[in-house]
Amino acid sequence: xxxxxxxxxxxxxxxxxxxxxxxxxxxxxxxxxxxxxxxxxxxxxxxxxxxxxxxxxxxxxxxxxxxxxxxxxxxxxxxxxxxxxxxxxxxxxxxxxxxxxxxxxxxxxxxxxxxxxxxxxxxxxxxxxxxxxxxxxxxxxxxxxxxxxxxxxxxxxxxxxxxxxxxxxxxxxxxxxxxxxxxxxxxxxxxxxxxxxxxxxxxxxxxxxxxxxxxxxxxxxxxxxxxxxxxxxxxxxxxxxxxxxxxxxxxxxxxxxxxxxxxxxxxxxxxxxxxxxxxxxxxxxxxx
Amino acid sequence: xxxxxxxxxxxxxxxxxxxxxxxxxxxxxxxxxxxxxxxxxxxxxxxxxxxxxxxxxxxxxxxxxxxxxxxxxxxxxxxxxxxxxxxxxxxxxxxxxxxxxxxxxxxxxxxxxxxxxxxxxxxxxxxxxxxxxxxxxxxxxxxxxxxxxxxxxxxxxxxxxxxxxxxxxxxxxxxxxxxxxxxxxxxxxxxxxxxxxxxxxxxxxxxxxxxxxxxxxxxxxxxxxxxxxxxxxxxxxxxxxxxxxxxxxxxxxxxxxxxxxxxxxxxxxxxxxxxxxxxxxxxxxxxxxxxxxxxxxxxxxxxxxxxxxxxxxxxxxxxxxxxxxxxxxxxxxxxxxxxxxxxxxxxxxxxxxxxxxxxxxxxxxxxxxxxxxxxxxxxxxxxxxxxxxxxxxxxxxxxxxxxxxxxxxxxxxxxxxxxxxxxxxxxxxxxxxxxxxxxxxxxxxxxxxxxxxxxxxxxxxxxxxxxxxxxxxxxxxxxxxxxxxxxxxxxxxxxxxxxxxxxxxxxxxxxxxxxxxxxxxxxxxxxxxxxxxxxxxxxxxxxxxxxxxxxxxxxxxxxxxxxxxxxxxxxxxxxxxxxxxxxxxxxxxxxxxxxxxxxxxxxxxxxxxxxxxxxxxxxxxxxxx
Numbered sequence: 049x050x051x052x053x054x055x056x057x058x059x060x061x062x063x064x065x066x067x068x069x070x071x072x073x074x075x076x077x078x079x080x081x082x083x084x085x086x087x088x089x090x091x092x093x094x095x096x097x098x099x100x101x102x103x104x105x106x107x108x109x110x111x112x113x114x115x116x117x118x119x120x121x122x123x124x125x126x127x128x129x130x131x132x133x134x135x136x137x138x139x140x141x142x143x144x145x146x147x148x149x150x151x152x153x154x155x156x157x158x159x160x161x162x163x164x165x166x167x168x169x170x171x172x173x174x175x176x177x178x179x180x181x182x183x184x185x186x187x188x189x190x191x192x193x194x195x196x197x198x199x200x201x202x203x204x205x206x207x208x209x210x211x212x213x214x215x216x217x218x219x220x221x222x223x224x225x226x227x228x229x230x231x232x233x234x235x236x237x238x239x240x241x242x243x244x245x246x247x248x249x250x251x252x253x254x255x256x257x258x259x260x261x262x263x264x265x266x267x268x269x270x271x272x273x274x275x276x277x278x279x280x281x282x283x284x285x286x287x288x289x290x291x292x293x294x295x296x297x298x299x300x301x302x303x304x305x306x307x308x309x310x311x312x313x314x315x316x317x318x319x320x321x322x323x324x325x326x327x328x329x330x331x332x333x334x335x336x
Numbered sequence: 337x338x339x340x341x342x343x344x345x346x347x348x349x350x351x352x353x354x355x356x357x358x359x360x361x362x363x364x365x366x367x368x369x370x371x372x373x374x375x376x377x378x379x380x381x382x383x384x385x386x387x388x389x390x391x392x393x394x395x396x397x398x399x400x401x402x403x404x405x406x407x408x409x410x411x412x413x414x415x416x417x418x419x420x421x422x423x424x425x426x427x428x429x430x431x432x433x434x435x436x437x438x439x440x441x442x443x444x445x446x447x448x449x450x451x452x453x454x455x456x457x458x459x460x461x462x463x464x465x466x467x468x469x470x471x472x473x474x475x476x477x478x479x480x481x482x483x484x485x486x487x488x489x490x491x492x493x494x495x496x497x498x499x500x501x502x503x504x505x506x507x508x509x510x511x512x513x514x515x516x517x518x519x520x521x522x523x524x525x526x527x528x529x530x531x532x533x534x535x536x537x538x539x540x541x542x543x544x545x546x547x548x549x550x551x552x553x554x555x556x557x558x559x560x561x562x563x564x565x566x567x568x569x570x571x572x573x574x575x576x577x578x579x580x581x582x583x584x585x586x587x588x589x590x591x592x593x594x595x596x597x598x599x600x601x602x603x604x605x606x607x608x609x610x611x612x613x614x615x616x617x618x619x620x621x622x623x624x625x626x627x628x629x630x631x632x633x634x635x636x637x638x639x640x641x642x643x644x645x646x647x648x649x650x651x652x653x654x655x656x657x658x659x660x661x662x663x664x665x666x667x668x669x670x671x672x673x674x675x676x677x678x679x680x681x682x683x684x685x686x687x688x689x690x691x692x693x694x695x696x697x698x699x700x701x702x703x704x705x706x707x708x709x710x711x712x713x714x715x716x717x718x719x720x721x722x723x724x725x726x727x728x729x730x731x732x733x734x735x736x737x738x739x740x741x742x743x744x745x746x747x748x749x750x751x752x753x754x755x756x757x758x759x760x761x762x763x764x765x766x767x768x769x770x771x772x773x774x775x776x777x778x779x780x781x782x783x784x785x786x787x788x789x790x791x792x793x794x795x796x797x798x799x800x801x802x803x804x805x806x807x808x809x810x811x812x813x814x815x816x817x818x819x820x821x822x823x824x825x826x827x828x829x830x831x832x833x834x835x836x837x838x839x840x841x842x843x844x845x846x847x848x849x850x851x852x853x854x855x856x857x858x859x860x861x862x863x864x865x866x867x868x869x870x871x872x873x874x875x876x877x878x879x880x881x882x883x884x885x886x887x888x889x890x891x892x893x894x895x896x897x898x899x900x901x902x903x904x905x906x907x908x909x910x911x912x913x914x915x916x917x918x919x920x921x922x923x924x925x926x927x928x929x930x931x932x933x934x935x936x937x938x939x940x941x942x943x944x945x946x947x948x949x950x951x952x953x954x955x956x957x958x959x960x961x
Contacts, residue, residue, distance in 0.1 A: 238792075
């Protein structure tokens with residue numbers, strides 16, 4: 049007997065609605081601009097080209113900024129640091145949140161309850177407030193921004209991982225492992241984690257993009273990267289004063305950040321869950 | 337006992353006439369149901385039976401002019417008097433549904449609107465179809481469904497009713513407008529046997545009128561109790577149609593014969609059911625010729641090449657088989673009575689006691705109320721004791737909520753009992769698996785109810801079976817692979833299955849892999865928790881055969897948890913009847929069935945819809961070999 053061949057015209061039902069796919073396209077495009085942008089920048093990020101707030105011209109489609117630097121070049125340079133910082137912050141946040149969420153789901157009882165109550169305390173603070181609190185207490189450095197964003201994400205990640213793992217932890221194959229006396233690390237990493245990977249991957253993507261926004265906001269407020277570095281958040285902050293004279297000095301950076309926000313929300317709203325996973329849109333929404 | 341009223345048999349005016357019904361799948365590009373034609377007379381009940389995936393639910397839905405998303409009613413007629421339902425425009429179809437045809441679904445809690453009082457749900461149906469004096473009709477409908485019809489009851493919400501009452505409300509809705517045709521899709525599935533028996537009586541009494549009933553079920557016992565005429569479906573088409581008495585006593589089609597042989601019986605002689613090899617054919621795998629050819633003992637190349645037509649036999653029934661004369665002459669029942677089977681298996685005398693359970697008490701503690709101040713506890717198992725000998729099978733039976741699964745979980749180490757001892761080979765076992773030694777854990781293994789959640793979807797079969805081999809026997813690499821092959825062979829699966837993913841397996845195959853995983857530990861006691869309840873009868877019979885053979889060949893003790901007494905009879909040496917955590921009866925298997933001592937056991941046995949003693953393969957069972 050052989051495996052049943054997939055029927056004609058058979059296609060697996062997608063986990064994403066078309067709006068979510070539009071969101072993914074936008075998010076991917078912006079992330080790509082941030083990563084490979086510097087290779088296409090006509091000028092260096094710190095090169096002074098002409099007068100402050102120079103109008104758009106053929107060589108400088110977005111004109112010049114408050115120090116007479118090319119807006120397009122600074123925009124193309126300005127995504128990379130924020131992206132790398134956001135990625136590192138998310139990875140660190142996952143290292144913490146995934147462990148807490150899995151431990152809480154597997155052990156439940158008092159230990160699991162304690163972990164989740166502790167993360168609830170952190171959840172009570174909006175992410176931004178939490179990051180600013182840490183930065184104002186310990187001074188501002190790139191490392192601290194990463195750690196602060198990671199810590200802001202961790203309790204939300206823990207919630208989602210726990211919610212997904214709870215759906216799996218009572219299934220018969222996990223119970224069979226418990227009857228065999230498998231250790232906790234084996235049960236969580238081999239029996240539970242691989243079967244909740246699809247909601248977690250979706251959450252990871254959304255969280256990286258969310259962290260970009262957080263990092264950009266921190267830069268805008270002056271806690272992140274310091275001038276003369278190019279950074280989307282910083283670009284908006286620096287050129288704020290001349291926005292009425294040369295609006296193009298902030299448009300690319302504002303558009304990138306704004307579109308990223310829209311894209312994230314499209315993905316979250318449009319994620320329907322998959323056959324092996326759990327419909328997580330509501331968990332994601334609740335945890336934000 | 338027959339629930340078919342005598343006068344119903346003589347009525348012959350046609351209520352509904354179905355012809356050439358074909359439903360196709362738009363995504364797969366194949367027919368799900370094809371070439372289905374039948375008439376149902378007024379007051380007649382037509383049973384539709386078949387394994388899951390044979391198209392019976394799709395066919396039943398089509399009778400209401402409905403096709404699930406992704407499917408389409410491609411052709412056919414459903415003629416109700418002067419109206420062809422399949423020609424009706426949406427508006428006309430809406431008028432006809434409820435008024436002329438109605439539906440009783442499988443899952444009552446999902447079928448009733450949770451936020452609407454039950455009285456209004458019936459009233460709504462009447463009001464939509466323009467009935468006046470709705471309140472009187474509602475009360476009459478409730479009374480007919482043998483529900484209380486006082487105002488307080490009508491004002492209840494569905495969640496305030498029991499499962500059986502919910503299903504009776506659904507029946508009251510279906511009968512409310514006195515339609516010509518009522519389609520019932522497995523309406524008793526998921527109910528306890530006693531509740532089911534009560535519901536069947538309600539249906540039998542309600543059908544005194546003119547309504548024709550199409551009753552879809554995989555449970556042949558239920559159909560035998562209720563139906564005047566029966567259709568057997570396989571692979572999307574009708575393979576046999578006949579009067580219930582004729583079809584159950586003298587089945588003609590090879591599939592019908594095998595299906596009847598797969599059914600375990602509660603009454604009469606104990607028969608060891610025989611499974612059908614292979615698994616039911618999926619719509620996209622159906623052959624050009626006879627749909628049953630691949631599993632048929634009599635199939636020839638001609639059968640595989642050309643699809644046989646439904647032909648009328650001399651007894652007036654219809655059979656779709658091109659070799660009927662040959663089959664009639666050569667088909668012999670393969671079922672054997674259990675006494676013979678037992679002698680064949682030569683079970684050694686019960687020497688050593690392997691598992692002892694003494695005064696086991698177990699329950700669940702929960703906190704309710706404001707800040708969890710009120711502590712409630714539920715006793716699931718209230719002082720159960722038994723002994724299980726080497727190589728023997730003890731069945732634990734009871735309805736849902738009787739504590740049988742909790743008992744199994746305590747023995748397997750998944751649930752900590754509140755009091756009592758579990759002894760394996762004379763030594764007390766740790767309370768939970770965490771407190772057990774490696775040998776103790778190895779000694780007790782479990783197979784679970786739901787095949788779909790029994791196997792880790794991210795591992796392949798080889799990894800799933802290999803894990804306990806590594807853990808308990810330290811096997812690695814080639815030795816592990818060889819043993820996985822042996823275990824697959826032991827559960828009668830090809831060795832090539834090792835690289836298959838669980839989602840590519842059928843339910844029966846998944847349960848075999850789960851069994852192989854448990855056997856890999858070489859357990860002293862195997863706990864089987866409702867292992868066949870999610871399987872079709874033919875697959876169930878094969879699984880029972882396999883378990884019985886393995887128990888004798890491996891000298892393994894088995895604790896077989898089940899709600900299905902008929903299944904229990906075919907496999908166990910002794911039976912423990914549980915009711916709300918208490919042992920009501922404990923005895924060897926046959927005495928429990930032939931002369932039950934506890935009233936509860938008798939009530940359970942009486943409630944089971946069974947085939948009749950003279951139904952196939954009754955007359956030939958003793959002549960084996």
